[in-house]
Amino acid sequence: MCNILLAQNDTIKLKEVIISSSRIDLPFSENSRTINIISSKEIQRSAATNVADLLQQVAGIDVRRRGIDGMQSDLYIRGGSFEQTLILIDGFKTEDPQTGHHTMNMMIPLENIERIEIVKGPAARIFGQNAFSGAINIVTKKNVKTQATIKVALGSFDRKSVSLSGTLKLGSSSHQVYASNNTSDGYRENTDFKNKNYFVKSSFNTDKLPIDLIASYGNRKFGANNFYTNNPDFNEYEETATSLVGISTEINKNNLRIKPKIFWKRNQDKFTLKREDASFPENHNTSNKIGAEINASYLSKIGITGFGIEVAKITLSSNNLGDQNRTQFSAFLEQRFTKLGNKLDITPGVSLNYFSDFKFHAFPGIDIGYKINGQIKIYGNLGYSYRVPTYTELYINIPNLLSGNSELKPEKSWAQEVGMKYNTDNFAFSTALFRREASDLIDYVKATTDSPFYLAQNLRKITTTGFEASASYQFLINAHDQSFKLNYTFLEDDYNNIAVFKSRYLINTSIKHHFTATLDTKFLAFLEQSISYRFVERPTNSYHVMDAKVTGQFKSITLYALFNNIFDAAYSEKEFVPMPKANVVFGLSYLIE
Numbered sequence: 001m002c003n004i005l006l007a008q009n010d011t012i013k014l015k016e017v018i019i020s021s022s023r024i025d026l027p028f029s030e031n032s033r034t035i036n037i038i039s040s041k042e043i044q045r046s047a048a049t050n051v052a053d054l055l056q057q058v059a060g061i062d063v064r065r066r067g068i069d070g071m072q073s074d075l076y077i078r079g080g081s082f083e084q085t086l087i088l089i090d091g092f093k094t095e096d097p098q099t100g101h102h103t104m105n106m107m108i109p110l111e112n113i114e115r116i117e118i119v120k121g122p123a124a125r126i127f128g129q130n131a132f133s134g135a136i137n138i139v140t141k142k143n144v145k146t147q148a149t150i151k152v153a154l155g156s157f158d159r160k161s162v163s164l165s166g167t168l169k170l171g172s173s174s175h176q177v178y179a180s181n182n183t184s185d186g187y188r189e190n191t192d193f194k195n196k197n198y199f200v201k202s203s204f205n206t207d208k209l210p211i212d213l214i215a216s217y218g219n220r221k222f223g224a225n226n227f228y229t230n231n232p233d234f235n236e237y238e239e240t241a242t243s244l245v246g247i248s249t250e251i252n253k254n255n256l257r258i259k260p261k262i263f264w265k266r267n268q269d270k271f272t273l274k275r276e277d278a279s280f281p282e283n284h285n286t287s288n289k290i291g292a293e294i295n296a297s298y299l300s301k302i303g304i305t306g307f308g309i310e311v312a313k314i315t316l317s318s319n320n321l322g323d324q325n326r327t328q329f330s331a332f333l334e335q336r337f338t339k340l341g342n343k344l345d346i347t348p349g350v351s352l353n354y355f356s357d358f359k360f361h362a363f364p365g366i367d368i369g370y371k372i373n374g375q376i377k378i379y380g381n382l383g384y385s386y387r388v389p390t391y392t393e394l395y396i397n398i399p400n401l402l403s404g405n406s407e408l409k410p411e412k413s414w415a416q417e418v419g420m421k422y423n424t425d426n427f428a429f430s431t432a433l434f435r436r437e438a439s440d441l442i443d444y445v446k447a448t449t450d451s452p453f454y455l456a457q458n459l460r461k462i463t464t465t466g467f468e469a470s471a472s473y474q475f476l477i478n479a480h481d482q483s484f485k486l487n488y489t490f491l492e493d494d495y496n497n498i499a500v501f502k503s504r505y506l507i508n509t510s511i512k513h514h515f516t517a518t519l520d521t522k523f524l525a526f527l528e529q530s531i532s533y534r535f536v537e538r539p540t541n542s543y544h545v546m547d548a549k550v551t552g553q554f555k556s557i558t559l560y561a562l563f564n565n566i567f568d569a570a571y572s573e574k575e576f577v578p579m580p581k582a583n584v585v586f587g588l589s590y591l592i593e
Contacts, residue, residue, distance in 0.1 A: 019117055024297050024306040024336055024347075025257075032345055032369030032379035034419055034432045036118040036470070040141070042483075043110050045520045047530045047549035047562060049153075049585070051107040051116075051138070057516045057532055059468045059487030060120055060134075064573040066227045068157065068580060069182055071193050071220065072238070073104045077120055078434065079464045079491045079510040080133025083442070084387055084411070086123070088137040090214055092246045092263045095130040097314050098287045098321070099392040101228075102267050106218040106242035107138075109178050111149070111165050112199055114141045121434060122383030122415040125351045125365040128310070128330050132385045132413065133436070140201055140214065144174050148592040155562075155585030158185040172208070176201040187580035190223035190235055190275065210249055217243045223275065229401060230576040237275035241268040255299040265289045273398075285318040287391075291328070304336040306349070321395040321404075329354040343371045358388045358410055380418040387411045393442050393456045402444060405456040413438040431469040438462050443507070445500040454504055462506065463494040480522040489514040509575070513537040526553050536573075543571035556591045 017028045017037055028037060036058055048054040052070035056063045062076035074082035083100035086093060089108060096102040116138055123131035144167035153161040163180035178199040186192040200215045224236035248261035267287045274280040291312030298305045310330040317323050334349025347367040354360050365383030372378065389408040396404040419432030439461045444454035468489040475482050491510055498507065515535040522528045530549045536542060546567055551560040562585040572578050 017115065024304050024334065026336075029377070029421075029423060030345070030369075032347065032367040032377075033381055034120040034417065034430070034434075034468075036120070038116040038118070040114050042520075043113055043116075045528055045530050045549075045551070046518070047532045047547040047564075048110070049562065050110065051113075052104055054110070054116070055118075055136070056534060057485075057487070057518055058118060059470050059514065059516065060466075060489045061118070062511045062514070062536075065579065066224070066574055066577045067191050067193065067222065068184065068187060068583075069159070069193070069195065070104060070107060071191075071195065071222050072101070072224065072227055074101060074574070075103055075136075076510070077118075077134035078436070078466055078489075079493060080436075081441070081443075081505055083390060083393075084130070084132030084134075086127055086131040086135040088127070088135060089216065089244060090140055090212070090246070090248070091137065091259075092214070092244060092248075092261065092265070093127065093130070093289075094244060094265055095289075096265075096267050096287055097289065097316055097324075097326070097391055098267065098269065098285050098318070099390050102240065102242065102269065105220065105240045105267060106216055106244060107197075108140060108216060109163070109165075109180060109197060109199060111163075112140050112176060112178055112201070114139045120432075121381060121417050122363075122365060122385045122413065122436075125332070125334070125349050125363045125383050125385075128351060129353050129355075129361070129385070129387050129410075132387045132411065141176065142174070142203060144176060145169050146593075149589055150592075151587060151589035153585055153587035156583035157187045157580070159183070159585060161587075172206050173202065173204045174206065175203075186223060187583070188225065188578070190225035190237070193220065193222035195220050195222075209251065212248050214244070214246045214248075217241070224271075226576045227574075229273070231273075231401075234273045235275040235277075237272050239270040242266070257297050259295045260293070262292045263290070283318070283320045285316065285321065287314070287316045289314045302335070303338055306332070306334045306336070308332055316391050318391070320397060321391045324391050324395070327354075327356040345369045353386075355388050361386050361410065375422055375424055377421045378419070379421070380416075382414075382416050385413045385415065389442055389456075396456075398453075400453055403453050403455050408442055408456060409440050409458050411438065411441050411458075426474045427472070429469075429471045432467070434466050434468075436464045438464070441506060444504040445507075446502045447499075448501050451501065454502075459498050459500075459503075459506065461496045462498070463496065464491060464510075465494075466491040477521075477523065480525070481520075482522065483518075483520045485516075485518040487514075487516045508539040511536055511538055513542075527551070528553075536571075540575075541572065543569050545569050545571065556593070558589045558591070560587045561585070562587070 050070035052063050052073040055061050060078045064074045066072040075085045077085050118136050120134045123135045127135050146169050148166040151163045161182045165178040168175045180197045182195040196219045198217045202213045204211045219241045221239045224238045243266045246263035251258040269285040272282040293310040295308035312328040315325045330353045332351040336347040338345050351363045363384045367381040369379035388410045394404050394406050396402050413436050415436040417434040422429045440458040444456050470487045472485045517533045520530045528551045533546045535544050548563045565582050568582040
């Protein structure tokens with residue numbers, strides 16, 4: 001055993017990652033913001049089969065699932081709401097104007113993800129209004145070789161999954177194709193699902209002027225037992241179909257870099273409160289966002305200048321929310337200065353957003369960082385954010401349950417953060433203190449016990465303060481990679497005497513303590529193990545959950561066993577929706593090269 005431990009003195013030199021989720025592309029170590037990276041290797045080894053499960057291991061991210069396999073999940077960053085988190089896929093924004101509940105409808109399969117970039121804190125200056133509390137950019141793979149993979153999986157609750165993926169390298173072009181079908185009878189009454197996903201990415205002219213085409217489509221049909229209500233007489237059911245098509249390129253000429261892109265994001269949703277009652281009305285919604293964006297950066301003697309514009313047309317057709325449309329225009333400008341021999345960096349910037357139904361808003365902000373030495377950097381940032389109401393918040397009308405409010409005002413916040421990063425070849429540590437003073441936050445509330453329904457309202461000021469710390473250590477045992485990660489987040493909300501009887505989403509629901517630990521080990525050339533643990537404490541409940549994965553590689557065949565909720569904990573991430581007890585999934589994949 002001593003001989004094995006001595007091998008830990010070997011180090012693993014990590015390649016510097018260029019963060020593409022910033023308007024100005026910078027190496028990870030140069031950024032003066034709180035940014036987490038989940039690499040493709042971490043994704044492959046993790047005890048997760050989808051993006052929702054994967055994000056649960058990140059400090060400060062609260063994923064409130066309503067089922068297995070990421071069927072319906074809401075995403076919160078640092079105590080913000082599910083409406084305040086922006087998801088991007090290769091830089092294409094995927095927010096939905098109907099409701100933030102659709103944020104996770106279309107998730108890229110893990111097999112096609114190169115890395116996930118998580119930007120915490122006020123990101124509206126960088127991405128616009130939906131990045132109120134943070135943004136997550138999913139970066140898909142680019143460098144591929146010709147091969148194909150067939151994967152099948154079986155598990156508890158009659159889970160069945162089959163997928164086919166293929167990659168082709170052909171001269172100056174590369175192509176990726178993925179298709180999957182996932183089904184389950186459900187882990188409790190009315191939680192069955194049928195889930196189909198398709199993904200295509202092609203890169204042309206890769207040795208000159210690259211053109212990237214991305215297309216993704218997800219179709220979900222699922223029982224939604226108490227996903228949105230706690231009424232025992234309801235038997236909720238939902239179907240969604242979400243698609244994204246985008247084309248982008250990158251033009252580099254001397255010190256100028258230009259990134260134009262065009263895109264179309266579409267979401268269709270059918271929902272009913274009573275699945276088996278044909279006489280009960282269904283809600284049908286179709287939203288579209290068609291837009292174009294140009295981002296650019298220019299390197300000069302004074303530093304890097306970033307600038308860009310985005311225009312989009314947004315529409316909604318709904319039998320409950322009505323036919324709606326708005327035009328969006330965004331522009332941004334920021335300047336990165338470096339002083340004191342590049343030890344000090346200062347990046348002020350501003351973003352201007354126009355919505356045809358909410359007029360102009362500006363988000364100024366500034367990032368400041370200082371390198372104490374090659375391993376330690378301290379930083380701080382300040383910034384304003386805002387978010388316009390979704391169409392559901394404005395116009396929904398479900399008798400005796402929910403009522404929208406057409407008089408709602410946009411949410412606003414002023415956020416501050418200070419942090420520190422320490423990085424060596426195989427060890428990394430970061431910590432941050434943050435505070436968000438938010439006003440006019442939107443929630444559905446009951447003012448008194450006699451209120452017949454939840455009414456969408458702008459609440460008064462809510463102040464969130466918090467602390468987070470992350471540490472990771474990578475080492476070798478017998479020439480095999482090992483890694484260990486710890487994450488902790490503390491959040492505290494001051495509601496400033498908001499006088500409501502009950503709130504659906506914002507009050508007394510946020511995480512107070514969030515601790516995660518992940519251990520990835522490999523002792524034999526053909527066998528890998530991953531164990532993940534998380535502890536969550538909310539004002540109303542707390543729970544411990546542990547998952548594990550064992551993967552065996554035998555030439556072209558890979559076998560894995562995934563054990564979820566090993567200690568059979570009883571817990572809920574969303575009120576009235578109990579999560580499944582201990583369950584297993586067994587999978588096999590075959591690689592054709």
